[in-house]
Amino acid sequence: MSNDNAISTTTTTAAEIDDLEWDALCTDPHKEYIELGKREGRDAGLKSGYNDGKDLGRSKATEIGLELGFISGFATIVSSRLSSLNLPPEREEKIKSNLERLLEALNNFPSPAVLFRETRRHRQRDDDDEGENTDVASLSDNEGAVDVVGELQRIKAKFKLVTVQLRIPHFSLKAVLEHQALAKRNQPADVAERSDKVVPSMEGTEW
Numbered sequence: 001m002s003n004d005n006a007i008s009t010t011t012t013t014a015a016e017i018d019d020l021e022w023d024a025l026c027t028d029p030h031k032e033y034i035e036l037g038k039r040e041g042r043d044a045g046l047k048s049g050y051n052d053g054k055d056l057g058r059s060k061a062t063e064i065g066l067e068l069g070f071i072s073g074f075a076t077i078v079s080s081r082l083s084s085l086n087l088p089p090e091r092e093e094k095i096k097s098n099l100e101r102l103l104e105a106l107n108n109f110p111s112p113a114v115l116f117r118e119t120r121r122h123r124q125r126d127d128d129d130e131g132e133n134t135d136v137a138s139l140s141d142n143e144g145a146v147d148v149v150g151e152l153q154r155i156k157a158k159f160k161l162v163t164v165q166l167r168i169p170h171f172s173l174k175a176v177l178e179h180q181a182l183a184k185r186n187q188p189a190d191v192a193e194r195s196d197k198v199v200p201s202m203e204g205t206e207w
Helices: 002-027 031-085 089-107 112-129 135-142 148-165 173-184 189-198
Strands: none
Touching: 031 089, 031 148, 031 173, 089 148
């Protein structure tokens, strides 16, 4: 008897579910397709966003790497040749001190391993906090986050200070690239001469 009751209950429940699904289909026949469209749209958006973010990240990383490499090469060369420029002792000492600070900031810039670890940590935190109100927790986590933009701006500020002290304030990666582009296009001599003022030669005792 108990088995018959169990079978009867199961059959009744299944029938009720079928009735509910049929009623829902009659009431809103497009609901299933709307939900399907939402899911497909969300999945496509996530994939597209991931690909766009990946491309943007690669582009920005290349840009930052080029600029840091340029500044590092400049600081290294100038440090090795500073004494040969025959600058006044006080001025040379100031430039030397600022070059040391610049090189220290470059060495302390977060490595790719640190940045990847930070990315994974934030991704894990976002997964754990999904759907929860974690504003306070997020703020406390962000306090220890790597500030790539801030570190880069500090390096660029130190680099700018050194170029001003060397009396080449317009010297930059952008100026060098523009100078090379002009040279490749074989611009007239007066244009090339103006560009040489932006990209000074390392030769000589005074810049």
